[in-house]
Amino acid sequence: MSKPAPKTQRGVRTRAALLRAAERCFGDKGFHAVSVSDITDEAGMAIGTFYLYFTDKLDVFRAVVDHIQAELRQHLRNSDAEDRLLRERQGLSDFLVFACERPKIFRILQESYIVDSDIYFAYFEGIAASYAKRLKAAQKNKQIVEGDPDIQAWCLIAISNFLGMRYSRAGLRKPKHDAVVETAADFIAFGLAPEGRGRPLRQSARRSGVAAGH
Amino acid sequence: MSKPAPKTQRGVRTRAALLRAAERCFGDKGFHAVSVSDITDEAGMAIGTFYLYFTDKLDVFRAVVDHIQAELRQHLRNSDAEDRLLRERQGLSDFLVFACERPKIFRILQESYIVDSDIYFAYFEGIAASYAKRLKAAQKNKQIVEGDPDIQAWCLIAISNFLGMRYSRAGLRKPKHDAVVETAADFIAFGLAPEGRGRPLRQSARRSGVAAGH
Amino acid sequence: MSKPAPKTQRGVRTRAALLRAAERCFGDKGFHAVSVSDITDEAGMAIGTFYLYFTDKLDVFRAVVDHIQAELRQHLRNSDAEDRLLRERQGLSDFLVFACERPKIFRILQESYIVDSDIYFAYFEGIAASYAKRLKAAQKNKQIVEGDPDIQAWCLIAISNFLGMRYSRAGLRKPKHDAVVETAADFIAFGLAPEGRGRPLRQSARRSGVAAGH
Amino acid sequence: MSKPAPKTQRGVRTRAALLRAAERCFGDKGFHAVSVSDITDEAGMAIGTFYLYFTDKLDVFRAVVDHIQAELRQHLRNSDAEDRLLRERQGLSDFLVFACERPKIFRILQESYIVDSDIYFAYFEGIAASYAKRLKAAQKNKQIVEGDPDIQAWCLIAISNFLGMRYSRAGLRKPKHDAVVETAADFIAFGLAPEGRGRPLRQSARRSGVAAGH
DNA sequence: GATGAATGAGTATTCATTCAT
């Protein structure tokens, strides 16, 4: 039901401009408070132009979310430590950086849970699946605790995502960000289990300068 | 801002009926798709009556969310095991039961993140604060891993809430529910740390028949 | 179609309180912006009470205007110089005092031109008639210029009323008020005719301290 | 605040048609009794079209009044006698013709006193200012009585306008119109002052056939 | 007499969408 891709170079640029304008609008006011003419106003175009490239407000919204998900994926791809837990720590840190530095964009992502939960979960399911594969392997190697790797994956995502929702609200500046990452990474590593055996990990994390971030 | 409380018994009943009708509507169609007249139709009243008790659709929405939060709080209050981790397991299980058995209601709760994030986080902050107090004490007694107890609290909430979002979607029947609780509880207990030292806990949990639920 | 007069003392007081409340409301917001419940709120009563004493918003409005007209009539009655022109001057001054010191009340009077022009003109016609009678006599005595005394009466009213509309807007404090009265009184006395023969009058006016007013 | 001017010829025509329709509606029923859909019905358009050109009912009302004021100004421009008082007589006559021949239009003008007194007085202030300039010069030349020319101007306007309000009510046909003009013009010329020195003027007025009008 | 809950017709306003230019 989506419109065919633009055929001319000019069309490509127009569509992209509309997409950017829509992202700004949705970020500023949220899906329901934005009208199609808000978007075309923001893009400096006539209303009619919108319907050359998108069928619907929902149609652009999906395209915007798709774009944001790709950006987030890109942003997280960097995390590539060899150590399992260190990698988690790094991923969590990166996720929080994204959420807190671009809160409006992150909010659009979360809004998709309400507007179209399919695209919301489709994204996380993709992440969960690749997580789960790695977790399964790690279990086989006795590197991590046993349990359904898929559910473990969702636990990991839960922490990143919900802390993102929580801390992208008011902004999360440097020292606090590090504290969140540190405690949450320990939680991921050891849960609430007693005995602070997390020291070596935390030290290695510090040494490698992971959470130095933003 | 809000309307004054009804002055007669009849008014109290009418207001309550509107609240219930609104809850049904919001659960069925979501905040933005519901019109005020949907609510009054559902309640079998005239539109004008709505405005005797609420200023706005947002006003009822807040009242509905408030009510749901109270119910959820009530629902979770039951969890009262003496063992720390067992208690977490139980709380998680109860939360998932609520989310999965009343997915529409739970969805309203989540929608408040978009509609009015203040009331969304106000609720979780209340929970987080009481969690944090207990976690702090537990840390002092070396029962759990070190770390900022407030952040640990948010990690716990993250898992319950996000798994709730995840699994309330398609429904989560008995065996699956238990698997989720088991793996997530282990995650809470031990994170991803290797060595399956969770056996005693898990067994005791089974023995006490916690996740038997729904 | 109007409600019967209240039978009890209590009823008389209630009706009067509603009337005063209505006057305040109409003065503050104008007829159309005032609702019946605004009036009962202002009076500290329940809506239903209003309909015990008035049929309608228009019904109170008429009663309010009637009351204002009586007050204005009362206010103007004082002017009682023996000299024709001096009397006009005094009447004009009093009228302006009323208009400028109670601009909200005066505005209600003017609003009746739009809301119910019958009551508006009924008032002025009453005044015009008594004016005309006196003017006719004065013409017979060659005291004033010839012409249809009714139309002359309307010219006099025009000046008072329109200057009232004009100067009640921003308020008209002492010195300006005197200047307006002086020039307008001369205009009434001599029109635009050349030769400033108005001096004696003006002096007598000053001597008798007419415009000392407010 | 107001909507941007239409960008196409078609838009210009549509806006003008709406304006005319609004004028008819306001004239027939008065500002408050007219709904936006009354206007669009009268214009044979969809409701939405209204909001392309006006923000509000008040917005069109202002535009309508503006248009009427321009017409009235145009209508009065004709009066161009060389004699001061003759000119006043002519202006008064023209004003009454406008008020009495187009009572509905004139009523809209007066209604603006209630709906938006700023635009009401802005119009008269413009007139008063140009009047005052001429009156000042005439005073310097000893052609007219002394006094604040601005206030004199408002006295002149008062008579035209209030007689307009008075006589546009029931209609004012030929002989009566002449009588009103004659007496009022004398009033303007000589006020109530005794001694009928106005004869020459009145005769010249008659000779030049001023009030022959309608 | 006084109250205030209930009503529902009426009005303003928005906005997605179409289409002629």
Added chain:
DNA sequence: AATGAATGAATACTCATTCAT
């Protein structure tokens, strides 16, 4: 491709009025 005028269904909200208590 781009424009922007036109549409009208949909919705929020008000308010005069009634009536049971």
